[in-house]
Amino acid sequence: MKKKVLLILILAFTAFLFYAIFITRVFNKEIKISQPIDLVNKQVSTIGNIAKWYLPFATGDTSNFKTSRDKIEYRNATLSITKHVGLSIWYEFAENKKTQTLLFSVLADTGRSSKVVLSYESTLWNKIFGSNSIIKTAEESLNNLKEYLTDSKKMYGYEIEVIDVADTAFLFTSKVVAKSIRKEAFKNLYESLLNYATEKNLGYTGVRIFYTSGYGNDSIHLFTSIGITNTKDVPLDGIFSLKKMPYKGHLLTAYYQGNFDDVNKAISALGQFKTDNNMTSMAIPFVKLISEGIYFEDNQIIQAKACYPIN
Numbered sequence: 001m002k003k004k005v006l007l008i009l010i011l012a013f014t015a016f017l018f019y020a021i022f023i024t025r026v027f028n029k030e031i032k033i034s035q036p037i038d039l040v041n042k043q044v045s046t047i048g049n050i051a052k053w054y055l056p057f058a059t060g061d062t063s064n065f066k067t068s069r070d071k072i073e074y075r076n077a078t079l080s081i082t083k084h085v086g087l088s089i090w091y092e093f094a095e096n097k098k099t100q101t102l103l104f105s106v107l108a109d110t111g112r113s114s115k116v117v118l119s120y121e122s123t124l125w126n127k128i129f130g131s132n133s134i135i136k137t138a139e140e141s142l143n144n145l146k147e148y149l150t151d152s153k154k155m156y157g158y159e160i161e162v163i164d165v166a167d168t169a170f171l172f173t174s175k176v177v178a179k180s181i182r183k184e185a186f187k188n189l190y191e192s193l194l195n196y197a198t199e200k201n202l203g204y205t206g207v208r209i210f211y212t213s214g215y216g217n218d219s220i221h222l223f224t225s226i227g228i229t230n231t232k233d234v235p236l237d238g239i240f241s242l243k244k245m246p247y248k249g250h251l252l253t254a255y256y257q258g259n260f261d262d263v264n265k266a267i268s269a270l271g272q273f274k275t276d277n278n279m280t281s282m283a284i285p286f287v288k289l290i291s292e293g294i295y296f297e298d299n300q301i302i303q304a305k306a307c308y309p310i311n
Contacts, residue, residue, distance in 0.1 A: 029118045029139050031146045032109055037087070039276045040114045041106045043149065045089050047072050047081065052155075053148040054079060054141045093134050100134040104142075118142045156269040158254035162310070165249040167207050170225035171197055171234060172243040176215050177222060183295060186210070189224040190294035196240050203229030208294065209286045209307075212264065223284070245283065245309060252279070252308040256287075261298035263287050266306035274308055283309040 033040055043049045047067055051057040057065065057074050066073040070081040076095055083090035087106040092099060103119040120135055152160040171193055177185040190208065197204045207227030215221045225243060228234070234242040252274060256266040267285045274281060290303040 025121065025123075026119055027122055029142055031116050031142055032113060033116065033146050033149050034113050035149050036112050036276075036278065037106055037108050037114045040116060040149065041087055042276075043145065044104045044106060044116065045081075045084060047079075050079065050081075050091075053145045055137050055144060058141070058144060058148075093138065095134055095137075098134055100132070100138070102134075102138050116142065116145065152273065156254075156273055158256070158266055158269050158306070160252060160254050160270065160273050163251050163253055165245045165247065165251055165309070167205065167227045168245050168247055169228050169231045170207075170209065170243045170245075171202060171228050172223070172225045172241050173239060174221065174223045176219055179218055179220050182212075182220050182222065183297070186222055186224070187295040189222060190226070193224060193226045193240070197226060197228055200233060201230060202234065205229060208289045210289070211267075211284055211286045223286070225286075249282065250310050252310055254306045256302075256304045256306050258301065259298065260296040260300050260302045263302070263304055263306065266304075267308070270306055270308040274310060280311045281308060282311050285309070 043053065047070060051062075051065065051067070051072050056077055057072060057079070060074045064074060072079050078094045080092045080094075081089060082092045082101070089104050091102045091104065093102060094100075100120065103117075105117045105119065107115040107117065109115045118138055120138065122132055122135055148154050152158065173189055173193055175185060175189060194204065196202075205227035209225045209227075211223040213221045213223075231242055231244075234240070236242055252270045254266050254270055256263055258265075264287075267287065270285060273279075285306065285308040288305040288307055290305065296302055
């Protein structure tokens, strides 16, 4: 009797080993992300975005990437998008002469949250002991996607937050000038604002904001303002005019430290964040200077806050 029981146990164990080692089945790994489904789908369905969170590309030297519309290569790793149906995207990942098909599916969860499900075929043995390096990388990358999508600095290059409007009244002026004289014009506009505020006793608060936009091929439109406390006699139009932001309004903001000439990169990042999160703007964006002064060389390092008014 004991021999029979032992034989049954041996056969059962052998059958289990055979199943675990040789029989494949579909496994799933799921994450929840507090981001809208459209935004998440963009990150898993295009090569350029995939490279920002999928390993080893996310930690690799981008100058050594070889990319095409649906394929990226880095060292001995290659990822290809082989199929895209709705919110389901199939990858083929190859590394060290091994290849694995992976399915990433994006699903709505609740409200603004989404789920991403990684599906793959594997054996139970590989699942238990993690002997498939490609699958291990895929699961690590899935976790990396969640971290990436919840970290604005990783995703947009800046730490972005929503704050309440603090400064509501501004003395405003603008001018279109040739790009070649924009630094001098920028300085002159601020000097004219400060002189007018002093002359009219408008209570300059020390706040300086500005925005620039291209105008034709070789000109630029400068918009400059200073914060004021006395708005009684300030006209609503003309060379100098009053501009107001709504009390208890909201701003998307990002701290910027870098070349003065590159500050609009932070504005662009805020604009992309606004679009990705379906936010509505209620005024043009602007830069709030932290660094002292009103004249800056293009390559001068400044500190500032990029701001985008939103509803």
